[in-house]
Amino acid sequence: MRIGDTWYRTIWPSDDGVAVEIIDQTFLPHVFSVRRLEHIEEVAEAIRTMRVRGAPLIGATAAYGVGLALLRDPSNGSLHRAEEFLAATRPTAVNLRWALARVRSAVESLPAGERARAAWETAAKICDEDVSICRRIGEHGAVLMRKISTRKCGETVHVLTHCNAGWLATVDWGTALAPIYMSHDAGVAVHVWVDETRPRNQGASLTAFELGSHGVPHTLIVDNAGGHLMQRGLVDMCIVGTDRTTADGDVANKIGTYLKALAARDNSVPFFVALPSTTVDWAAADGVSGIPIEERSPEEVTTARGRVGDGALVDVAIAPDGCRAYNPAFDVTPARLVTGLITERGVCAASRDGLSHLFPERGGLELAP
Amino acid sequence: MRIGDTWYRTIWPSDDGVAVEIIDQTFLPHVFSVRRLEHIEEVAEAIRTMRVRGAPLIGATAAYGVGLALLRDPSNGSLHRAEEFLAATRPTAVNLRWALARVRSAVESLPAGERARAAWETAAKICDEDVSICRRIGEHGAVLMRKISTRKCGETVHVLTHCNAGWLATVDWGTALAPIYMSHDAGVAVHVWVDETRPRNQGASLTAFELGSHGVPHTLIVDNAGGHLMQRGLVDMCIVGTDRTTADGDVANKIGTYLKALAARDNSVPFFVALPSTTVDWAAADGVSGIPIEERSPEEVTTARGRVGDGALVDVAIAPDGCRAYNPAFDVTPARLVTGLITERGVCAASRDGLSHLFPERGGLELAP
Numbered sequence: 001m002r003i004g005d006t007w008y009r010t011i012w013p014s015d016d017g018v019a020v021e022i023i024d025q026t027f028l029p030h031v032f033s034v035r036r037l038e039h040i041e042e043v044a045e046a047i048r049t050m051r052v053r054g055a056p057l058i059g060a061t062a063a064y065g066v067g068l069a070l071l072r073d074p075s076n077g078s079l080h081r082a083e084e085f086l087a088a089t090r091p092t093a094v095n096l097r098w099a100l101a102r103v104r105s106a107v108e109s110l111p112a113g114e115r116a117r118a119a120w121e122t123a124a125k126i127c128d129e130d131v132s133i134c135r136r137i138g139e140h141g142a143v144l145m146r147k148i149s150t151r152k153c154g155e156t157v158h159v160l161t162h163c164n165a166g167w168l169a170t171v172d173w174g175t176a177l178a179p180i181y182m183s184h185d186a187g188v189a190v191h192v193w194v195d196e197t198r199p200r201n202q203g204a205s206l207t208a209f210e211l212g213s214h215g216v217p218h219t220l221i222v223d224n225a226g227g228h229l230m231q232r233g234l235v236d237m238c239i240v241g242t243d244r245t246t247a248d249g250d251v252a253n254k255i256g257t258y259l260k261a262l263a264a265r266d267n268s269v270p271f272f273v274a275l276p277s278t279t280v281d282w283a284a285a286d287g288v289s290g291i292p293i294e295e296r297s298p299e300e301v302t303t304a305r306g307r308v309g310d311g312a313l314v315d316v317a318i319a320p321d322g323c324r325a326y327n328p329a330f331d332v333t334p335a336r337l338v339t340g341l342i343t344e345r346g347v348c349a350a351s352r353d354g355l356s357h358l359f360p361e362r363g364g365l366e367l368a369p
Numbered sequence: 370m371r372i373g374d375t376w377y378r379t380i381w382p383s384d385d386g387v388a389v390e391i392i393d394q395t396f397l398p399h400v401f402s403v404r405r406l407e408h409i410e411e412v413a414e415a416i417r418t419m420r421v422r423g424a425p426l427i428g429a430t431a432a433y434g435v436g437l438a439l440l441r442d443p444s445n446g447s448l449h450r451a452e453e454f455l456a457a458t459r460p461t462a463v464n465l466r467w468a469l470a471r472v473r474s475a476v477e478s479l480p481a482g483e484r485a486r487a488a489w490e491t492a493a494k495i496c497d498e499d500v501s502i503c504r505r506i507g508e509h510g511a512v513l514m515r516k517i518s519t520r521k522c523g524e525t526v527h528v529l530t531h532c533n534a535g536w537l538a539t540v541d542w543g544t545a546l547a548p549i550y551m552s553h554d555a556g557v558a559v560h561v562w563v564d565e566t567r568p569r570n571q572g573a574s575l576t577a578f579e580l581g582s583h584g585v586p587h588t589l590i591v592d593n594a595g596g597h598l599m600q601r602g603l604v605d606m607c608i609v610g611t612d613r614t615t616a617d618g619d620v621a622n623k624i625g626t627y628l629k630a631l632a633a634r635d636n637s638v639p640f641f642v643a644l645p646s647t648t649v650d651w652a653a654a655d656g657v658s659g660i661p662i663e664e665r666s667p668e669e670v671t672t673a674r675g676r677v678g679d680g681a682l683v684d685v686a687i688a689p690d691g692c693r694a695y696n697p698a699f700d701v702t703p704a705r706l707v708t709g710l711i712t713e714r715g716v717c718a719a720s721r722d723g724l725s726h727l728f729p730e731r732g733g734l735e736l737a738p
Binding site: 288324 | 592
């Protein structure tokens with residue numbers, strides 16, 4: 001993705017081959033800053049504090065984290081500790097675990113001396129594959145958007161999105177935003193309603209930044225506004241990402257997604273979820289009981305981060321001193337509210353049948369009820 | 370309502386009789402500050418910038434505003450201009466217009482020399498009546514809460530509320546919060562989930578402040594979290610206020626209310642709206658088409674107000690420079706999502722039948738379809 005005159009991914013190995021570099025998303029949109037991670041502890045901290053976030057990018061970053069650990073100590077113990085340590089950083093995203101398992105299986109049978117390099121190569125492959133997967137998600141989603149555009153005789157297609165499932169949530173392109181970028185580039189008139197997405201404001205800080213950088217028309221709204229917009233006919237479709245989708249099509253995504261899905265159903269607005277198949281938890285059926293929901297710090301709720309007049313970033317207290325707060329980071333949207341899943345292999349119903357039709361190789365053991 | 374050792378209303382005439390004093394709500398919860406309003410322009414500014422807000426309090430404040438205008442110029446022209454000027458400050462709240470019409474009808478047949486005093490007395494009467502109405506709303510709502518408490522064998526009743534419909538939104542007691550205060554005072558175990566209510570954060574700044582001052586257990590959440598809490602069985606009932614309710618029971622309230630009502634229905638959580646009958650628009654039937662929705666400044670969306678370390682209040686920018694934003698201040702919850710209306714005369718269905726049963730004197734001309 002282009003920032004000014006430079007193409008960026010969200011993560012890349014350093015030139016010296018002993019570190020990985022990331023865009024530090026905690027300073028966006030105010031400051032564009034690159035951060036170098038040399039130790040697995042730095043990788044874990046970057047994931048935990050959301051310097052990198054978004055299910056696909058978390059997986060890619062963790063894969064490099066194992067590589068960094070093995071560079072210092074390629075033993076079985078080190079491999080095991082790295083996987084455990086990184087898996088604990090964020091409990092909801094399923095492809096964090098998927099990426100860690102993939103690196104393990106790529107290196108565990110190798111002699112110690114070859115492990116770090118193999119982990120590094122696997123991480124790079126995960127990144128390249130993610131870019132390709134997101135591109136295909138974008139192509140499939142763009143078909144849906146073109147249909148709406150045609151039905152509207154070329155009038156602007158208004159898309160509502162929640163949180164950030166753009167290129168900053170992946171290695172490049174994004175999931176929910178990929179169809180938007182591709183439609184816009186293909187000349188389809190698109191406008192995006194951007195939910196600010198409290199408490200971390202990924203919509204205001206990341207999605208608005210991305211869409212602005214790419215030149216896609218967009219309007220920021222508070223999380224409370226989407227229902228009203230749908231009721232007034234101002235939204236043609238919703239597209240969101242996901243951190244974990246069950247085999248039955250229940251979708252865990254950033255807190256608040258469920259409320260938008262309810263409003264979409266109440267107003268007959270199509271509600272799509274864009275996902276790489278690596279975010280499917282093939283072992284889980286019911287999302288409400290089967291997906292662990294991360295609880296984050298209450299301070300994220302009692303404060304807001306922003307820029308003051310002189311450009312400095314500050315956290316301001318918005319609640320009375322000592323006010324108790326509760327901060328679940330995700331919620332589960334039941335499959336019955338989801339119009340379709342946009343995957344790298346096409347669009348399917350949010351159901352076991354839909355997913356197993358597109359991913360028949362998963363139709364066996366893991367899909368057993 | 371008690372703040373420290375002092376009982377306050379939200380508005381009162383000054384001792385010298387030529388001004389009205391208010392609690393300036395734009396500094397809460399950080400600073401408790403009283404503001405003196407001497408001119409109608411100051412009254413309008415206080416309403417427009419939400420130094421006073423909440424449908425009942427807006428009405429009471431506007432009534433005093435007419436009194437201040439008539440103190441300077443008691444002519445018919447002055448009366449007419451004052452009414453027009455104040456009615457334009459907030460388009461959604463219906464009892465702003467009700468209060469203005471009531472003052473007009475109280476003074477228009479009087480000689481010029483008696484008008485200011487009559488307006489002042491009418492404003493005081495509106496305030497006293499509001500206190501009495503809110504007390505009765507509290508009593509009726511407390512019966513509902515006690516039923517839930519009994520069903521739960523005395524376990525804590527968890528109530529979710531949106532925005533602020535407490536004593537700061539009225540002259541005293543509040544609407545949605547009145548049943549909570551009365552239940553708490555009567556020894557019923559109550560806990561309140563407080564929606565922060567972006568963009569103005571009335572939940573975090575006002576409701577949390579009120580509940581904390583009164584000693585009612587409460588937890589602040591982002592607006593995105595309520596659906597998840599209901600899905601997990603953590604909410605026993607929702608109670609919100611309203612700025613305008615139609616004769617068919619559609620409810621305009623702070624933006625985001627509709628989303629919570631959808632989640633309540635999806636999870637079989639009772640959803641109540643507490644209202645003085647002065648907020649009923651007897652002439653309107655369909656809320657979505659019939660209630661004007663105020664649009665406020667985009668800056669409320671692109672910024673957040675809070676306290677920094679040294680105690681100063683600052684507005685921080687949370688979005689990229691130049692980011693477009695849209696800021697509808699209210700939404701409409703259709704009557705079909707409302708379990709009941711809690712009024713000063715009791716609880717009724719959110720319907721024409723329900724309202725006309727409690728308010729038979731309205732059953733004539735105005736209720737005609």
